[in-house]
Amino acid sequence: MANxxxxxxxxxxxxxxxxxxxxxxxxxxxxxxxxxNAVLDLGNINQLRxxxxxxxxxxxxxxxxALALYDFKPDEIYNLAxxxxxxxxxxxxxxxxxxxxxxxxxVFERAKQIVPEAKIYQASTSEMFGAPKQVPQNEDTSLAPxxxxxxxxxxxxxxxxxxxxxxxxxxxxxxxILFNHESPRRGLNFxxxxxxxxxxxxxxxxxxxxxxxxxxxxIVQNGKVKLGDLDARRDWGYAPDYVKAMWMMLQQEKAxxxxxxxxxxxxxxEFVEEAFSVVGLDWKxxxxxxxxxxxxxxxxPLCGDAAKAKKILGWGAETxxxxxxxxxxxxxxxKFS
Ligand code: NAP
Numbered sequence: 001m002a003n004x005x006x007x008x009x010x011x012x013x014x015x016x017x018x019x020x021x022x023x024x025x026x027x028x029x030x031x032x033x034x035x036x037n038a039v040l041d042l043g044n045i046n047q048l049r050x051x052x053x054x055x056x057x058x059x060x061x062x063x064x065x066a067l068a069l070y071d072f073k074p075d076e077i078y079n080l081a082x083x084x085x086x087x088x089x090x091x092x093x094x095x096x097x098x099x100x101x102x103x104x105x106x107v108f109e110r111a112k113q114i115v116p117e118a119k120i121y122q123a124s125t126s127e128m129f130g131a132p133k134q135v136p137q138n139e140d141t142s143l144a145p146x147x148x149x150x151x152x153x154x155x156x157x158x159x160x161x162x163x164x165x166x167x168x169x170x171x172x173x174x175x176x177i178l179f180n181h182e183s184p185r186r187g188l189n190f191x192x193x194x195x196x197x198x199x200x201x202x203x204x205x206x207x208x209x210x211x212x213x214x215x216x217x218x219i220v221q222n223g224k225v226k227l228g229d230l231d232a233r234r235d236w237g238y239a240p241d242y243v244k245a246m247w248m249m250l251q252q253e254k255a256x257x258x259x260x261x262x263x264x265x266x267x268x269x270e271f272v273e274e275a276f277s278v279v280g281l282d283w284k285x286x287x288x289x290x291x292x293x294x295x296x297x298x299x300x301p302l303c304g305d306a307a308k309a310k311k312i313l314g315w316g317a318e319t320x321x322x323x324x325x326x327x328x329x330x331x332x333x334x335k336f337s
Contacts (some may be wrong), residue, residue, distance in 0.1 A: 004027075019078060019101045033055050034054050108163050112171055130144035181239045232267065256312075261317070262304070
């Protein structure tokens with residue numbers, strides 16, 4: 001029997017790269033959509049460039065999606081591409097809606113015309129819950145996005161549900177409502193990675209090549225790190241555990257929605273404390289708060305109830321919070337040595 005074929009948009013991102021490794025291990029042929037500005041640097045999949053087929057394109061260009069689908073004819077499509085920072089989405093609302101929202105619809109529509117039997121995974125997010133009254137949140141919790149990113153994701157989520165229930169030509173589109181998941185491949189504009197990279201730069205007494213934060217300043221200046229709201233509460237898991245859930249969802253007979261989460265909540269301050277303790281430093285000597293890093297409208301507390309995923313998929317988070325922090329700090333100690 002021929003190998004299954006998976007097409008991944010956002011293949012060079014955190015999740016795309018772990019999913020690629022996971023699917024290659026399972027014997028899949030994998031292809032991905034990459035933006036032209038990544039011709040020389042494929043980010044998190046540089047080490048896999050010989051093993052995957054790359055199509056240059058953009059979610060804002062339906063033609064580029066169509067050409068890739070015509071040529072590759074995937075059995076499974078994972079739509080992971082997005083402008084994925086909730087904070088940054090406030091300063092680039094239109095692009096966020098066009099890529100993260102309308103871009104997903106382009107994928108659904110082109111797939112319907114070209115590979116109607118393909119199973120599609122849509123990367124939905126816990127950010128769609130906004131500031132929910134119901135804790136923990138599950139698949140039935142009301143959606144009330146509190147930032148442009150989440151609004152764009154809700155649009156894509158609703159369009160996926162509509163396509164799924166279309167009586168004339170139903171599409172298999174499953175939405176994974178994933179809670180935050182992190183790793184050493186997380187973008188440096190996300191708070192967890194900013195913390196672990198800063199810890200590494202401080203511990204290694206690094207003076208040059210310090211990464212920049214969202215407002216273009218080095219993330220560490222004079223031994224200090226600027227963060228937003230230390231009381232923000234999130235349910236943080238480990239990305240490799242979460243990409244396995246994506247694949248499990250597409251092995252089902254029926255498309256559906258699934259919450260994927262650890263069910264454990266921690267504050268940003270707890271993440272900070274844990275990260276500094278890994279290298280034996282006192283976080284209070286290094287952390288400052290700065291309103292630039294606080295979104296205009298707050299989200300959370302976000303805490304997921306993944307009981308449905310456990311029951312139907314047999315999925316559960318394997319990596320604990322402390323292990324996640326330790327993995328990220330150690331990877332950054334090596335990277336920013
Ligand atoms: P990520 O690291 O930010 O990756 C996003 C990917 O999308 C990148 O490869 C990026 O390519 C690509 N992309 C951006 N704009 C594009 C466009 N116009 N056309 C084509 N590709 C484009 O995100 P992630 O953490 O892997 O997350 C994967 C997906 O899950 C995203 O949709 C995210 O919103 C969603 N999600 C993530 C989490 C989480 O905690 N990580 C939670 C829930 C949902 P470039 O490198 O060229 O920018």
